[in-house]
Amino acid sequence: MTSKKTGTGAKSADVITCKITTHLPHYSHHADADNRHMVxxxxxxxxxxxxxxxxxxxxxxxNGNLYKQSSVKSNTGRNKIGQNAARRCVKKQKYTGYSKGVVTFPAGYTPHTKTVRDESKSVTINACKKK
Incomplete structure (x- = not known):
């Protein structure tokens, strides 16, 4: 998704391109007992x-049903943001990630705001224990 600066003196280099990427869901094992065995x-x-x-x-x-949704995370004046959603791992299930974001471009750029979405491939997690 691209936004171009408009108005007097705007150059062809005055372009901002943004991309949202949803990474593959994965088994996550952490030493902290509260975060063990999570997808x-x-x-x-x-x-x-x-x-x-x-x-x-x-x-x-x-398996196609909402399992966990994160809160909305925001920042200002930056070029990158990340967020995650995690919940207890259930073995032999199919997991998919979805993400939605809103980019507000600086003054003078068109469009001024843009919603971006992405979906990961679905993955089956066969085991919920560290190997």
Missing amino acids: NVTATTTCTKKVARLSIRVALYK
């Missing part, structure tokens, strides 16, 4: 230049 999905939105505002929300689906 985690992460997503990032990255822009070629700093923007006015970024927000992102990530969802983890198990």
Whole structure:
């Protein structure tokens, strides 16, 4: 998704391109007992230049049903943001990640805001224990 600067003096180099990526859900084992045996999905939105505002929300689906949804995370004046959703691993299930974000471009750029979405491939997690 691209936004171009408009108005007098705008150059062809005044373009900001942003991309959202939902990574593959994966088994996540951490030493902290509260976070053991989780399925985690992460997503990032990255822009070629700093923007006015970024927000992102990530969802983890198990067998096509919503299993966990993150809160909305936002920042201002940056070019990157990331978020995750994690919940207890259930073996031999199919997991998919979804992400949705909103990019607010600096003043003078068109469009001023844009919603971005992405979906990971579905993966089956066969085991929920560290090998």
